[in-house]
Amino acid sequence: MVKMLRKVDKHSGIPAYIQIGNMIKAEIILGNLPQGAQLPPVRDLQYIFDVNINTVLKALDKLKNEGFIEAEQGVGYFVKKDISVEEEIIKTVKDCIQKIKALGIDFYTIMLIFEEVWKNESSPDA
Amino acid sequence: MVKMLRKVDKHSGIPAYIQIGNMIKAEIILGNLPQGAQLPPVRDLQYIFDVNINTVLKALDKLKNEGFIEAEQGVGYFVKKDISVEEEIIKTVKDCIQKIKALGIDFYTIMLIFEEVWKNESSPDA
DNA sequence: CATACTGTTATATAATTATATAACAGTATA
């Protein structure tokens, strides 16, 4: 259930609580954490992400405010709304990634390119 | 020359100097800032990105250390190595983005999915 | 050589992010 969750990259410059939130959010979007699923206890997440408990709580609090999860005192955190993405989109992304990897380009570079192309080339969006 | 450079998103949680560095780096990678090109003066970049001059300098210093740009005292900052990406890659990314946008998915979500799929589905990488 | 541009360095201050640690409080169950 939690095997997708990785340690935080402490040298990326991206705040840990943002990285943690993004990882959990992505698992929810991808359906790996389905609606109603219970997250690991905060004292486990501490070790999973290799951060302080307060950093875990900050990440979870953000997700709670965004409506992705909810907390039950003394019980646990649970996935709230299921916004899982259709297979079609996953497949499109996987195909795209395969092509890009075949071209020998690394993840970081492709993220930069992706963002620039998205924000400059097409319809007005985030 | 600088029309691709946007203001920093101060509510994203991503440090401004990281965002700035990424934007400039992406322009270099995409070839919009070709080898030898001069960047706008730091006192202009201040207003372009809407941050303090020290934040600009921090971003530029990082890019300098990474070998993307170099500084000439009293003259300016210049693009050092040209690591522009081949048209093929840009085309692949554009096609991918078109498909994804057609599916009505927003940028932020797709970035999360992209990262998860990249890091979990394929060959060991960043 | 004076001026106006360029990058550079420095100091002080504030806000944000992260840690360490402890205690408190709700829930489930033997």
Add this chain to the structure above:
DNA sequence: TATACTGTTATATAATTATATAACAGTATG
């Protein structure tokens, strides 16, 4: 009800990020 789990709150401290501001230094040009 005692115990062991769960989330919650709080305090102190440190490191990082960002701002405001000023002064210094190199370069180009009239």
